[in-house]
Amino acid sequence: MFGILVKNRPSHSLVGAWKNKLEFRQVFDWIYGNFASQSTYRKSLNRLKMWKGRLMSLTPGGIMATLTILEVTLKDKESNLAENDLRTMYSTAIVRFLNYIHSTTRSAKSLYSVAKELGLSPYVVDLRHSCSHGQTMPSLRTFRQVFSYLLNWLKSFYWEPQLKIMQNAKIEDVKRNNKTAFERNLRMLFIAYDGVTEGLRRKKETLEEISQEIVNKEFLQWAENASECDKLSEIAENLLSSIFAAVSAEQQVREIAQLFTEAFLECDNLIKSPAIENEAEDSVSVTEIHQMFFRKTAEWAFIPNCLTALIDVAEDPLENRPRRLGAAFWCERLIESFLA
Numbered sequence: 001m002f003g004i005l006v007k008n009r010p011s012h013s014l015v016g017a018w019k020n021k022l023e024f025r026q027v028f029d030w031i032y033g034n035f036a037s038q039s040t041y042r043k044s045l046n047r048l049k050m051w052k053g054r055l056m057s058l059t060p061g062g063i064m065a066t067l068t069i070l071e072v073t074l075k076d077k078e079s080n081l082a083e084n085d086l087r088t089m090y091s092t093a094i095v096r097f098l099n100y101i102h103s104t105t106r107s108a109k110s111l112y113s114v115a116k117e118l119g120l121s122p123y124v125v126d127l128r129h130s131c132s133h134g135q136t137m138p139s140l141r142t143f144r145q146v147f148s149y150l151l152n153w154l155k156s157f158y159w160e161p162q163l164k165i166m167q168n169a170k171i172e173d174v175k176r177n178n179k180t181a182f183e184r185n186l187r188m189l190f191i192a193y194d195g196v197t198e199g200l201r202r203k204k205e206t207l208e209e210i211s212q213e214i215v216n217k218e219f220l221q222w223a224e225n226a227s228e229c230d231k232l233s234e235i236a237e238n239l240l241s242s243i244f245a246a247v248s249a250e251q252q253v254r255e256i257a258q259l260f261t262e263a264f265l266e267c268d269n270l271i272k273s274p275a276i277e278n279e280a281e282d283s284v285s286v287t288e289i290h291q292m293f294f295r296k297t298a299e300w301a302f303i304p305n306c307l308t309a310l311i312d313v314a315e316d317p318l319e320n321r322p323r324r325l326g327a328a329f330w331c332e333r334l335i336e337s338f339l340a
Contacts, residue, residue, distance in 0.1 A: 017051035017059070020168045028159050031066070031151070038077055045070045056246060057188040057222070058181050061104035062158030064225075068097050069151045076144070083140055090143035091131035097150065098128050099225050101157075120153060182250045183259050188222060189246065190263040193239040195219035197289050198269035199232045206232065216268075236289075244296050261305040264297075268323065271313065275325035287333060294334070307334050 018024045027047050030040035048067040052059045072093040076086055098111060105114050111125045127138060127146060138146075199210030210232065211223045226235065247260060265271070273286045297303055313319050313327035 016166075017054035021163075021166045023047075024166060025163060028163065031070070032155050032159065038074070041070055041074055045074060054249070055181070056185045056242060057192075058185050060158075061100040062154065062162070065097050065100040066151070066154050066158070068093050068100065069147055069154070073147060073151070087137050087140055087143060090140070090147065091137060094124070094128050094131055094143075094146070096225065098125065103221075103225070118157060120157075121149070124150065182246065183263075186243065186246055186259060186263045187266055188218065189239060189243045190266050191216065191218050192222045192226070193236065193243060193293075194267035194269045195223070196232050196236045196239060198273065200236060200289050201269075201273055201284050201286060203284060204232060207235065214269075240293060240296065244300070247300060257302050257305045260297075260300075260302050261309050264302075264306055265309055265313070270326075271310070271330065272320075272322040272326035274329035275322040294337070298337070303334060307331060310334070 016024070018027075027044045030036060030044040030047075033040070045067065048063055048070070051063060052067065072089055075081070075089060079086075081089070101118065101120070102111060102114055105117070109117075111128065112122055114120075115122055115125050124146060127142075131137065195210065195214050195216060196207070198214065199207075202210070202213070204210045204213075207223050207226055211220055214220065230238075247256065250256065270286070270290060294303070297306060310327040310331050314324050314331055316324065319327075
């Protein structure tokens with residue numbers, strides 16, 4: 001049984017990653033209870049990471065924001081990092097924290113406007129701007145005070161309201177919502193994988209570089225919350241692992257092959273890149289980039305579904321030319337691999 005968050009009316013209910021309301025309450029007590037300590041913080045952080053592993057990109061912004069605060073707080077207490085390294089760590093975390101909070105509002109308003117609406121001190125936004133734009137970095141003492149404030153703010157902003165409206169879900173609700181959540185999560189993972197691997201094709205090394213060239217809004221939104229410290233090759237490997245980990249976790253879903261194929265078709269860059277590869281001399285071979293993806297797809301026996309979908313794209317006169325040519329290219333490669 002999983003916890004269900006009731007949002008105004010039943011049609012807006014969301015299934016959480018926790019077993020039930022009791023588990024959610026336990027983590028709340030570990031963080032905010034009278035006996036909260038470094039040890040209980042560590043327990044809560046491990047549990048939040050487990051929830052994140054279940055929901056992936058669908059993890060609520062409040063959970064991700066709490067995870068960010070706890071992770072940095074514990075690293076500060078448990079590591080022997082130099083002061084400058086700790087300040088850099090806090091600096092990165094404050095940017096990520098506000099990105100998560102902003103994502104909960106689904107608003108195009110400025111951070112200052114959002115902070116005012118949510119009752120968050122504007123000083124936090126000032127601090128974020130100082131960290132982002134290379135201005136004088138605040139002291140370690142300031143960071144620690146602000147993060148203590150943020151953890152307490154999350155108590156009233158996220159944890160207490162969720163405890164008030166949360167109900168335990170029936171197994172039928174879980175199955176229905178799990179399928180929808182899996183579909184959304186898989187689609188987002190494919191969009192992220194498509195953007196990152198397109199960056200590899202163009203010989204980019206970081207998310208910042210490729211984000212300046214890719215216009216897909218969903219990818220750019222994902223990139224805002226992703227780790228900018230990792231190289232694109234490492235991010236691509238992690239995304240590939242996440243895609244098939246998600247498939248493995250939900251393999252009981254009856255239409256899983258169809259859902260996988262539909263998400264695969266969202267990879268516009270992957271599909272059409274063979275058609276434009278020859279136009280860009282300074283690019284990496286797409287077959288080399290996606291070799292592991294198709295190998296894992298074959299292991300899950302999804303190749304026939306993907307091949308059928310690619311044939312449909314290649315033969316569809318309404319599809320644009322690069323996408324049709326690219327689909328035809330992949331059809332040939334997949335058929336060759338079957339005959340090899």
